Amino acid sequence: MSHIINYVKLLTLLVFISHQSFGQENNYDLGSKAFDDKQYQDAISYLTKAVTLDKYEISGKELSMAYTYLAIIRTAHLEKSFGSFQVSEILNNHGNIKLAIDEMSNALHFQNSSSKSLMNKTAEKLAEISIKAATSIVDTLATLNTVNSEEQINEVAHFIIYEFERLEQISGENWKLEDALGIAHYYINEKDVAMRKFNMARELFSTLEKKEASSLHVLNYMMSCEYLFNEQKDINTLNQILDEGITYIELMLSQYDEGELDGIKELTKKENRLQLLKSKLKK
Incomplete structure (x- = not known):
């Protein structure tokens, strides 16, 4: 008889807990x-x-x-x-x-x-x-x-x-993001990772109908050329990126107003650096 009473108590407890849990949010x-x-x-x-x-x-x-x-x-x-x-x-x-x-x-x-x-x-x-x-x-x-x-x-x-x-x-593949991450990796000397990011950024950028002016994309060209020149791994690729970088900087310079002297001077310095690397390759 006692085991029946205990069973009924247990059943009642389970039902109570069940109602409590269902009632809780x-x-x-x-x-x-x-x-x-x-x-x-x-x-x-x-x-x-x-x-x-x-x-x-x-x-x-x-x-x-x-x-x-x-x-x-x-x-x-x-x-x-x-x-x-x-x-x-x-x-x-x-x-x-x-x-x-x-x-x-x-x-x-x-x-x-x-x-x-x-x-x-x-x-x-x-x-x-x-x-x-x-x-x-x-x-x-x-x-x-x-x-x-x-x-x-x-x-x-x-x-x-x-x-x-x-x-x-x-975001999906985005050239601005790839440029930003590439530059960050480059500064902490993770240059192989940076090159992969830069390559992706340039590939995505090349598909744009209208080429947007971007100081970060200029850095992509500068850092990529510096790395390839110092490593001397792929001269043909370096020549191609040098040409693309010079063309892009010239495009940006054409969009500046005459009064924006600081920006013009900075871009001209970068173009001259790329031109210098190009002349060194010919020697």
């Missing part, structure tokens, strides 16, 4: 509700738990939406905190850029029909502001290099690589 539900209520800090907290602790307990659709909500919040935060894209504003987001890119990559990986419409515009926006941020910082690298601040150069170059290396998964 999970992290995804709480995060989704917080997102709808614009309580974004709470949403981040709950949704982060949903994609880590509850990853195998929630549905595929919920996992996709959780990553999408996180990516939307992170992107909006970055866009606001980047402000006018001053270098200090970008560097203050150390870790946040990579986190937004990682979560957007996960959102794309797990996307479904429900999340796709929400995600596409956000993915485009994240790619746009991230590439703009990356190119802004690389411009600073060139300035730092002129004052021989090796420690600062290494710090900024590693920042660029750490934060933006996975951006291609969102």
